Amino acid sequence: MTVQNQKLAPEILAGSPLELGATPVEGGVNFALFSGAAERVELCLFDPSGKVEIARVDLPEYTNEIWHGFAPGLKPGQLYGYRVHGPFAPEHGLRFNPNKLLLDPYARRLHGELKWDAAVYGYDIHAKDHPDLTRNESDSAPFMPKCVVSDFHADPQAPGKPRVDWSRAIFYEIHARGATMLHSAVPEQMRGTFDGFGHDALVSYIKSLGVTSVELLPIHAFLDDHHLVEKNMRNYWGYNSIGFFAPEQRYLGASGLASFRDMVRKLHDAGLEVILDVVYNHTAEGNERGATLNFKGIDNAAYYRLMPHEKRFYINDTGTGNTINTGHPRVLQMVLDSLRYWTETMEVDGFRFDLGTILGREPDGFDPRGGFFDAIGQDPTLRKVKLIGEPWDIGPGGYQVGGFPPGWSEWNDKYRDTLRAYWRGDDGVTRDMAARVLGSADVYDHCGRRPHASINFLTAHDGFTLNDLVSYNEKHNEANGEDNRDGHSDNRSCNYGAEGPTDDEGVNATRTRQRRNLIASLFLSHGAPMLLAGDEYARSQMGNNNAYCQDSEIGWMHWDNLPPEARALTDFTRDLIRLRRDNEILRRASWRDGCEIQWLNPGGGEQDERHWHDAGATTIGLWLRNDKVLQGAKQVLILFNPHDGDVPFKLPQREEKWAIAIDTARDRPTNFHEPAVRAITLSPRSLCVLF
Numbered sequence: 198m199t200v201q202n203q204k205l206a207p208e209i210l211a212g213s214p215l216e217l218g219a220t221p222v223e224g225g226v227n228f229a230l231f232s233g234a235a236e237r238v239e240l241c242l243f244d245p246s247g248k249v250e251i252a253r254v255d256l257p258e259y260t261n262e263i264w265h266g267f268a269p270g271l272k273p274g275q276l277y278g279y280r281v282h283g284p285f286a287p288e289h290g291l292r293f294n295p296n297k298l299l300l301d302p303y304a305r306r307l308h309g310e311l312k313w314d315a316a317v318y319g320y321d322i323h324a325k326d327h328p329d330l331t332r333n334e335s336d337s338a339p340f341m342p343k344c345v346v347s348d349f350h351a352d353p354q355a356p357g358k359p360r361v362d363w364s365r366a367i368f369y370e371i372h373a374r375g376a377t378m379l380h381s382a383v384p385e386q387m388r389g390t391f392d393g394f395g396h397d398a399l400v401s402y403i404k405s406l407g408v409t410s411v412e413l414l415p416i417h418a419f420l421d422d423h424h425l426v427e428k429n430m431r432n433y434w435g436y437n438s439i440g441f442f443a444p445e446q447r448y449l450g451a452s453g454l455a456s457f458r459d460m461v462r463k464l465h466d467a468g469l470e471v472i473l474d475v476v477y478n479h480t481a482e483g484n485e486r487g488a489t490l491n492f493k494g495i496d497n498a499a500y501y502r503l504m505p506h507e508k509r510f511y512i513n514d515t516g517t518g519n520t521i522n523t524g525h526p527r528v529l530q531m532v533l534d535s536l537r538y539w540t541e542t543m544e545v546d547g548f549r550f551d552l553g554t555i556l557g558r559e560p561d562g563f564d565p566r567g568g569f570f571d572a573i574g575q576d577p578t579l580r581k582v583k584l585i586g587e588p589w590d591i592g593p594g595g596y597q598v599g600g601f602p603p604g605w606s607e608w609n610d611k612y613r614d615t616l617r618a619y620w621r622g623d624d625g626v627t628r629d630m631a632a633r634v635l636g637s638a639d640v641y642d643h644c645g646r647r648p649h650a651s652i653n654f655l656t657a658h659d660g661f662t663l664n665d666l667v668s669y670n671e672k673h674n675e676a677n678g679e680d681n682r683d684g685h686s687d688n689r690s691c692n693y694g695a696e697g698p699t700d701d702e703g704v705n706a707t708r709t710r711q712r713r714n715l716i717a718s719l720f721l722s723h724g725a726p727m728l729l730a731g732d733e734y735a736r737s738q739m740g741n742n743n744a745y746c747q748d749s750e751i752g753w754m755h756w757d758n759l760p761p762e763a764r765a766l767t768d769f770t771r772d773l774i775r776l777r778r779d780n781e782i783l784r785r786a787s788w789r790d791g792c793e794i795q796w797l798n799p800g801g802g803e804q805d806e807r808h809w810h811d812a813g814a815t816t817i818g819l820w821l822r823n824d825k826v827l828q829g830a831k832q833v834l835i836l837f838n839p840h841d842g843d844v845p846f847k848l849p850q851r852e853e854k855w856a857i858a859i860d861t862a863r864d865r866p867t868n869f870h871e872p873a874v875r876a877i878t879l880s881p882r883s884l885c886v887l888f
Contacts, residue, residue: 209240212267214260217534218303218442221273221348228256229265230279230301231527232496234291237282238264241298247276247309247343262527273348276308277301278341281495285319285332290498290508292489294319297337300440300491302531304344306454307443311490312340313423319489329485329509341490342446349454351542358546359468361409363606363649363725364786366583367774368472369408370657371730373416373448373460375433375753391416392450395460400467406733406767407774410470410583412549414658416457418443420481423488425746428678433748434658436551437481437517439490441535461544470546472583473539477521477532478555478590484511484518499525514592515552523556523569532556532569537578547583549608552590554597562594565602574604585652599640601650606725609637609651616655617666617689620714620882622839624812630837631796634819636723642788649786651724655715656732659685661742663732666690667711668697673740676751684743697740709762710882713769713861714839717884720773721835723785730754733770734763772867776858776886780829782821792823799879801847816844816879834887838879845878848887859886 212227220227228240242252256266278300283293297319300307315322316335324331374389382398393399403411415435422432435445450456461471482493492500502512502520511519523529539545550556556569564570573579588597588607601607612633619630632639636648656663661672670692672684693711694704712735719726730736731754738744744752777783785792796804797818808814819835834855838844848855854873859866862880879885 208269209254209257210267210269211258212256212265214258214263214265217263217531218301218305219275219277219344219346221271221346222267225267225269226271226275226346227265227267228277229263230256230281230495231263231499231531232281232283233262233499233527234496235264235281235283235293237295239280239282239295240266240268241278241280241338242271243276243278243343245274245276248339250338253280271346273346275346276343277346278338278343279495287320287330287485287509288507290503292319292493292497294332294489294494296334297489297494298341298343299489299494300342301344302440302491302495303442303534304440305347305349305442306345307342307418307440307446308345309342310446311342311420311439313426314340316340317488317490319494322486337489347454349542352458352544355544356462356465358544359409359465359470360546361468361470362786363583363647364784365778366410366470366649366725367408367720367777368410368412368652368725368727369403369406369730370412370414370474370654370727371403372414372434372658372752372754374748376730378753379750380754380756387450389447390450391444391448391456391460392452395456395463397463400463400469403464404467404469406728406771407778408728409468410472410546411464412472412474412727414474415476415551416444416448416473417441417475418445419476420490422481430678430746431748432746433752434745436476436745438476438479439481441475441477441531442538458543465544470583471544472547472549472585473545474549474551475536475539476551477523477535478550478552479515479517479519479521482519484513485509487518500528512592514555514558514590514595516591520555520592524559529568529572533572533576533579536573537576540578540582545582547585549585549587551587553586553601553607554588554590554595555592556586557597557601558590558592563597563600565600570602570605574602580604599637603644603646606650606652607641608657608727609633609640609653609724611637611640612651612653612722612724613655614689616715616718619815619837620711620718620839621689621691622815622841623689624815627815627817628809631817631819634718634722634835635794636785636788638788647787648723649725652727653719653722653724654727654729655719656729657727658729659743659745661688661690661740662729662736662738663712663715664708664735664737665740665742666715667708668692668737669740670696671740672742673697674743676741676749677743677746684741688742707882709766710861712766713866714882714884716766716770717773717859717861717866717886718837720770720777721783721884721886723783726777728770733767734759735766769866773859776867780833781826782823782830782833790823791825792821795820795822797849799844799846801849815839816846818846820849830888832888836877836879836885836887838881838883841881843878843880845876848874848876850875855887857885857887859884861885
């Protein structure tokens with residue numbers, strides 16, 4: 198790459214170490230970069246194309262492990278990167294290589310895309326023996342994206358946020374790009390962007406469902422993995438972060454950074470919260486055989502957790518090659534600064550933390566009172582937003598469902614697996630199913646945690662969609678190019694007689710009923726429900742349960758020409774959400790709210806130990822009574838029948854008859870004016886709700 202011998206005019210001054218990143222101030226830009234082990238840091242400036250390096254100058258000062266300098270005359274929009282000098286000693290965890298242009302961890306925006314080339318690796322990828330111990334002298338700048346000096350601040354006149362109470366929260370997990378690519382109402386030039394996601398047609402639809410909180414798959418800057426690019430594919434989900442302050446370029450609209458905040462405000466105007474799925478557990482740099490893009494070349498031993506006695510290698514509790522070291526105070530600061538930026542400047546309402554157990558892992562293992570959790574709990578901004586952990590990783594002691602501290606909610610895979618197994622007809626899960634429907638108090642009822650600590654879900658981005666869950670016995674990931682070896686094999690799914698789409702009316706009728714049963718169970722359970730976008734209209738990925746690389750019609754949402762049964766399922770989902778909203782007894786805020794709970798068997802008696810342990814006794818009824826509720830019914834009866842046959846069910850005798858509100862066996866499963874009854878026969882594989 199050409200370097201023009203231009204000087205920064207008049208010179209680079211000392212600047213300040215207090216604000217990390219590139220900060221426009223009066224008269225120029227302050228640059229500050231943390232590196233505790235570097236010997237020298239060069240600031241590199243580029244022309245507007247990003248192809249010509251126009252200046253290179255040392256940051257002159259080093260204060261408290263921060264390299265800093267003030268460049269007079271520079272303005273927002275300037276492209277830049279760093280070259281960091283220091284020992285190249287991989288066996289000691291040091292991988293400095295000034296031939297590699299590095300991204301600023303605090304960059305608010307990136308320009309250009311990474312081009313995979315041997316030069317972006319810090320070592321010689323062609324070396325035969327221990328290649329990661331070699332040093333690659335080629336310049337990576339021609340192949341690297343560049344950082345952009347950005348002047349985008351929090352708005353002191355920002356409108357208010359929805360602030361949805363946890364007891365009313367309903368999450369809708371959705372992909373910002375995938376939701377818009379095939380939406381005919383979204384102008385073509387806006388599809389795949391934040392502008393497109395904020396389009397009135399899409400926002401209105403989401404609002405119409407009755408959900409309260411949109412949970413976006415990762416929107417932080419990420420890379421397309423090298424092996425995917427070689428197969429002409431892309432990283433679609435985005436769990437491959439390379440910057441925690443910059444939004445992904447491919448999603449930005451015409452107004453740049455403002456397009457994200459504009460989208461958030463449009464969702465807020467509709468009363469919808471915005472939750473970001475964030476990936477602070479690893480980066481796209483991989484292990485010792487990965488590229489050198491930023492953290493690895495800035496201060497490898499600080500940013501990553503290395504093997505204690507072999508610092509050449511990385512601890513891989515994430516399964517992605519590396520693990521971010523939030524035990525280092527500057528790395529922890531970076532994560533917290535990032536979270537505050539998205540909360541205060543970009544105005545989001547909360548976060549779902551991918552592989553969240555990583556963040557709580559201390560030297561002696563996972564600790565709910567560890568540094569990260571303590572820092573969040575004491576932060577005056579972050580402790581007030583919605584915090585959701587994915588409570589597992591692949592490290593030792595990595596499964597921590599129920600183990601997160603007070604103030605956190607968690608994805609509850611026990612709910613997912615148990616409800617799937619129950620409706621499939623598995624034996625031995627009825628008692629566990631009862632606990633899941635009541636908010637998993639056996640898991641979460643401690644330290645004053647509430648039912649909403651359980652984020653109940655049946656499907657998510659990772660795995661089968663709801664339609665595919667009842668249409669396939671096996672995964673079908675051939676399109677991913679990995680010979681169907683990727684993705685989960687234990688899906689607890691069932692095709693009910695045919696693998697994939699079929700014209701068999703009986704099979705299709707069973708699938709229709711099972712979709713209703715699963716959705717009804719989700720919204721009738723205590724805890725905070727999460728619906729995967731598209732499940733409300735039976736969206737399919739054609740059996741692909743690992744669409745992470747399917748930036749295609751496999752991964753995108755389809756909106757047009759939906760069959761009548763799809764629209765009927767959408768209406769049914771809306772009815773259920775409305776039923777939950779209007780009846781406080783279905784969305785309990787506390788386990789100690791005075792609600793009387795009784796589990797019934799088909800004979801009308803209370804479930805006892807004999808019934809719970811009888812493998813064949815899976816048809817049960819849940820009777821909830823609470824005279825203290827202020828909104829909606831004070832009694833409700835929910836009957837579950839996962840069997841293939843009819844089951845007569847004796848209803849509790851009351852002065853008033855029971856009125857059927859939902860029967861998933863019917864073509865029109867909701868009818869809030871159904872005649873009253875004193876007895877009922879449950880149809881095969883059905884769920885009934887009576888008031």
